[in-house]
Amino acid sequence: MTSLPVTAVLDSVSLLLTEAYLGPPNPASTWFIDNEPDSGVLGILTNVSAAEASTSVDGSGETGTTIASHVEHLRWSLGMMNAAIRGKPLGEWSESWQVVTLDEAGWDRLRSSLRQELKTLLSALKSQRELPEEYLTGVLALLPHAAYHLGNIRQMIERVRT
DSSP states (O other), rough: OOOOOOOHHHHHHHHHHHHHHOOOTTTOSSSSOOTTTTSSSHHHHOOOOHHTTTTOOSSOGSSSOOOHHHHHOOOOOHHHHHHHHHHOOOGGGGGGGGOOOOOOHHEEEEEEHHHHHHHHHHHHHHHOOOHHHHHHHHHHHHHHHHHHHHHHHHHHHHHHHH
């Protein structure tokens, strides 16, 4: 059995997180998303307005599920992994769903903050030589988590625009 150094595993994780959030680094070869530029989470959010991001898609009004709530949830999850890697305590999962509606400035800040949390995490992963097992599991869990929310957000964009 061949074993890989943690850096090789984290390089693969970083590649897949980049694809999920920014789009494929090499559009000719993708692992799980469309091969068009900007097909990751941040790319598909570029032309989403704050009004669209704040529109409930489940019919429950201001307390419902919105694009903004999913984006905040993703930002929070990346932020918690960044905190964990720095040895900080994790927050409560329910905190991640507090944002429902935003104005244009708040929406811009949220997208920027999501991008920054991703950048911070990718940088942290690049510098890791060892990673405790529970953090590796958490980092790996970020991949299906991002893919799940990418699919949800794509569907939500279609719903708020019809």
